[in-house]
Amino acid sequence: MIPDVQLIKQGAEARVYLGPFCQRQAIIKERFAKAYRHPTLDKKLTSRRVIQEARCLYRCQKALIDTPTVYLVDLDQSVIYMEYIPGISVRDYLVTEPGQEAEAQHRVAVAIGKALGAMHNIDVIHGDLTTSNLLMRETSGAVVLIDFGLSYVSQLIEDKAVDLYVLERAFVSTHPNTEVMFAQILEAYGESSKASKQILKKLEDVRLRGRKRSMLG
Ligand SMILES: Nc1ncnc2c1ncn2[C@@H]1O[C@H](COP(=O)(O)OP(=O)(O)OP(=O)(O)O)[C@@H](O)[C@H]1O
Ligand SMILES: [Mg+2]
Structure with a gap:
């Protein structure tokens, strides 16, 4: 180097x-x-x-x-x-400043949902959605998607639903009490993604499968 x-x-x-x-x-x-x-x-x-x-x-x-x-x-x-995007990850934002004002958190959630909707609209599946792979620009607070090492192009509803499920699991495991925020992300996603109705419906199936698998161990 x-x-x-x-x-x-x-x-x-x-x-x-x-x-x-x-x-x-x-x-x-x-x-x-x-x-x-x-x-x-x-x-x-x-x-x-x-x-x-x-x-x-x-x-x-x-x-x-x-x-x-x-x-x-x-x-x-x-x-x-x-x-280089100067700023912090959504992960650090949620960990170091827990319990920010509801309004600030809502703004971030909407930005995430919109970014994911736009990405899925062009059939990019991220493949590794975590709060570390979402950065917030220092200047504008805009959410920037990074780390596309596992990404691929697919039109499948299933692939998009799994992408969202991966992020949901990341939220649940790293950030307690963020259910409201995740719901806001999905709401904004629903407004910006073309096939969002089907994708969100499929997300419910993916969740059920995930639950069954964890019950079976
Ligand atoms: N364009 C960027 N601007 C600012 N910081 C970045 C940028 N890309 C990466 N980083 C920082 O570096 C960290 C690691 O980068 P990245 O997530 O791309 O790699 P990784 O997780 O090691 O890769 P992979 O999962 O593909 O093996 C990020 O979490 C972020 O803090
Ligand atoms: Mg990463």
Whole structure:
């Protein structure tokens, strides 16, 4: 890695740095090899994830959905250079400032619901919706979707419902007493997503399946 960069997250599959790119601050996301995988297979899988992430980010950009602008994709090094979004994650917002005013929380919920509706309208399935993967811009408070490493394109109602279910589980497990907020997210989603009636209906089935599975252990 080039000097002047600061590691901000070391994950299981990627390292995320803050560093310069063409005279500005950028996020540099590097996927690395996994020692236990066969090198050729590993290179293929890593490349696929980098391409998936860049492709879905670009698809969102074209549709004017607030996501980090992709500056450069270096497939040889498995690195994506993208816009740095100054701000905090929705996770940190909820953890460090619990019990904010209902009105502020409602604004955030609506922004999340709208962003998800717009993303599903262009058939992007995020694949890893958590409150850490939703950032809030310091300047405007706008919600920005990040971390498209598991994203793909699909028109299926089922895939969109599962995407919402993943976020719901993330809310329940990390943020107690946010049922009202999640309901507000779904309400805003319902107003902005094209097939929302069917998707929200399917979400109920997905929840039932999830409950059955946890009862069976
Ligand atoms: N464009 C960005 N602007 C500001 N901060 C970012 C940006 N992208 C990532 N981050 C910060 O880095 C953290 C990790 O990034 P990201 O979620 O993309 O990686 P990851 O979870 O390790 O990846 P993956 O799940 O694809 O293996 C984020 O939670 C966020 O705090
Ligand atoms: Mg992440």
